[in-house]
Amino acid sequence: MRARFPALLLASLLPSVAAAAGAHYRLRYDAADASMAVTLCDDAAHATLRLVADDDAPRYVSGLARDGGAPVARGDGGWTARDWRAGECLRYRADLGRIAATQRPDVGWRRGDDLLAAPTLWLLQPQDADRADAEVTLPPGYALSVPWQPLPAQGGVQRYRIALTPLDWAAMAAVGRFREMPVTLPGGTLRVALLDGGTAAQRQALRAWLARVSQAVLDAYGRLPIPDVQVLVVPVSRRRGDDAVAFGQSTRGQGHALTLLVDPAAPPEAFARDWIAVHELSHLFHPYLGDEGRWLAEGLATYYQEVLRARAGLISAESAWQRLDAGFARGRADAHAGMPLAEVSERMMDLGAFMRVYWAGTAYWLDVDAALRRHSRGRLSVDVALARFRDCCLPSHRAWTPQAFVAKLDTLTGTDLFTRDYARFAGATAFPDLAPTYAALGLRTRTDGALRFGGDATAEALRTAIMAAPGSGNAASAAARQP
Ligand SMILES: [Zn+2]
Structure with a gap:
């Protein structure tokens, strides 16, 4: 065992050593003309270094110049630098003010003296790199807000680690006072x-x-x-x-x-x-699940928006159940019956099928949560599954298929509930039938639309367990009342 220790120690040091190599940016913002002076250096030599950015980036970047004056060729979907020497740098200027002047939500806009500009429009990325570091210098009184992970400042210079995610993943940088x-x-x-x-x-x-x-x-x-x-x-x-x-x-x-x-x-x-x-x-709580998995993603956020507010006392548990029930009614009333949920999900924007997608997804998470808690006698829940997912797999800077995500949640909880329900819900051409889940929870929607709370002590305990914070007195006593 002792012999393995140095190897483990070395392994734990490796990520930071590896992170030091690769692409580095030096960014200097000039408030006078709202431009960013960008220096991009790459420690490795490349026969051909391809740099990519959003298709519209050439409108906003100018003055590209390599160390030693070697050319940078612009082609389809980016720029190419041949015979890149190890440690070489490229300099250019990005016109953030012009990006902000487009006044388009995912591109750039202005709010008073502060401006926003999508970094994929002005930060050229080495095509094969998955991350880079950046040093940022700003004029006195200015600040930068970016999705990049801050690193400890060095010599008063703010530093970041940038996850170089696919170019079509939205990001926004803000700079201002x-x-x-x-x-x-x-x-x-x-x-x-x-x-x-x-x-x-x-x-x-x-x-x-x-x-x-x-x-x-x-x-x-x-x-x-x-x-x-x-x-x-x-x-x-x-x-x-x-x-x-x-x-x-x-x-x-x-x-x-x-x-x-x-x-x-x-x-x-x-x-x-x-x-x-x-x-x-x-x-x-979840990784990027693509358009096909949108119902799963929006369902989770919609389920938790009610459950977590009830647990925190921002709304009552009764109100949370009523809001869920009213949402299911809206989802049921949404058209697009006859089309499987997975397809409605992929085409949600064109179809305007928000209610079906959001609330059928919410129904999935309620269904799985109730079933997990019942089958495990309160030991497992969606919370437990997601906590384990966080430990293994977040943050994630790549897309997961919805099928891989639910399969992972099953593995992490030793069940097949997530996958089974996924197949049932994704393929369903009508709003999911919640009758068995409602029965287990002691919930009944009256003909006038009002929600009635009933059922036996087990049903009441299940309702309480869902709307009570784990570890709180309520959750503990609710778990104790489980059969
Ligand atoms: Zn959402």
Whole structure:
């Protein structure tokens, strides 16, 4: 055993040694003309180094120059540099101001003095690299918000590790005079940036609110699923009734990020009512599952948006069940009957089939959660499966097929429930039949649409266990009442 120790020690050192080699960026932002001076160096020699970026990138990058003046050829889908010497660098200028001037949500826009620009439009990537490091220099008073993982600063220079994910995975970089506010939680940090200023009181209130809703996410299994998350908060004036949050999005390009369109002037009760932030945070529990797996991804976030808020006391358990039940009714009422869920999921945007996709997915997770808890007498749950998935497989910077994801959850819990239900739900041409699950939970929808709570002590215990935080007194007593 002793002889193996040095080998293990060496193995534990290897990742950081390996990470030091490869591509490095030096980025220097010039506020006067909203441009980024980019220096890209690669430690390895290449007969041909191919650099790729979004198709529109050539509009925004200029002045490409290699050390020693060797040429950089532009071709289909990128640039080519032949006879690249080890340690050689390429310099160019990226016009972030022009990207921001497009005012297109996934491309770039401006909020006051702060601008946003998708990094895939201005950061040329060595084609075969899966990650790179970056050093960033900003003018005094400026900040950068990116999905990249921060590394310890060196000599006052901020450093990051960039996951070079597929170019079609959305990512956004913001630069301006905002301040990044860290919300530190067990398991990770949310780096929150409120763009376009806001008052000091609004920033404080926003940070407190995000800390509170993030606490709800911890009620799944006690930790944030991802160690570092960029949170971009973009101020909007309220457009949807009295809601504080108008829109949310979770993205995975170059790292994990959430974007929330928020009215910072909304009253505290509007923030207390919000479900969007918990929904978006819940997307951190699963890997990217593609369009085919969208129903699985959205179903999980929708299920947890109610369950985790109930566990955190943001809504009552009764209200969470009612909201789930009302959602299932909306999913059932959505058209596109006769088409399998997996297909509706892939074509959701064209079909506008949001309700069917989101709520059939939610039905899947409720069904699996209830069955797991019953069959294991409270030992297993969706929370337990996802905690184990986090330990083995997150963060993930590659796509998982939905089939591989559910198969992994089965392996991690020693069951076949996830895969069996997956096949049943994905192929179903109508909204899933929840009658057996409702019976097990003691839930009944009356003809007038109201939800009735009943059933025996076992049903009540199962309901309580789902809506109570693991480890809380409620969950413990609920588990004790399981047969
Ligand atoms: Zn979602």
